[in-house]
Amino acid sequence: MLKDIEAAIFDLDGTIVDSMGVWRRVDREYLGRRGIPLPKNLNKELESMEFLETVRYFQKRFSLPDTQEQIIGEWMDMALDQYLHKVPMKPGLREFLEYLKEKKIRTGIASSNHVDLVRAALKGHGLESLFSVIVTCSEVERAKPEPDVYLEAARRLEASAERCIVFEDIPVGIRAGKSAGMRTCAIWDDYSRDQDEQKRSLADYYIDSYAQVLDGSYEKLR
16 A cells, blocks of 8 residues: 555544544534524535635525634634544554654645644644644635645645555545545545445545554555
8 A cells, every 4th residue: 555655645534533523513512502403414515615615604504693703713612622632543543653654654634624623633642743744725725525735735745646645534535635646545434434335436445444554454445
């Protein structure tokens, strides 16, 4: 999987940490404070949106009088502690990152989330020194499934796209990595278990744990 690889680029939510459930709780509480029931498939509708796009979507869909700054502030108040102290790290991740560092394979994050929450998750697990760059979709022109965020991460890592591997947990992110011309590895996440077949149809590799990359027991799909 890592032959000729110069850089490994990771999504955050569902890929580095098991955090997808955080947003369902945040959405439920935020809307509940306004007497609005949580739509059943809201999280699925938001999968391809970057953070600010999600804010604008909430304003329009739920006819909110709140400003973007007010929504972001309230969401951050609810989510920051979760990312800093409560979301668990994916199995085998730390050992895998240490291996990449030892092999001089550069590492970065390409996330649709807010940069402060990305940093909180890394700080909470002591992973800051194991990633060289953080790029969010708010910093590029187009969000996932377009390749922009992955191409920008590769640029900052000074790595060619064909020598990068992307780790992602949902089809939208895998498509972004593929569109960037990078190898892709899908990772199991309970949140996206109903999309597993689609993930396998798109990715080059599949893992349940990062330990499988190190011991060679990962699935090769292409």
